[in-house]
Amino acid sequence: MEQFLPLLKQLWVVWFLVLFMGIVIWAFRPGAKRRFEADAMIPLNDGAGPAGDER
Template sequence: MSIEQLHSLLLTTWIVWFFLLFGGIVTWALLPARREKFERARQIPLREAE
């Protein structure tokens, strides 16, 4: 295996890993159990301005 082939393989692997990781984080963040927590966190700047 030449260095060019190895580079191509690693690049492809990295892109696939990145999209799987990104999709997992988005899925985790949008779970219904997390939505309430994020809603409360979204209101923090408004509560402290009062």
């Protein structure tokens, strides 16, 4: 099992790099800006909107 330890460490680094790049691509995709701006306004809303208001 100890002979696989260096390989497993390298695979974890590759896995986290792929995961990080996927999150970055998801966050900066063209259609995300409108959603993130709407989500940023949630704390500022007074809650007087209609119940069950979905995007």
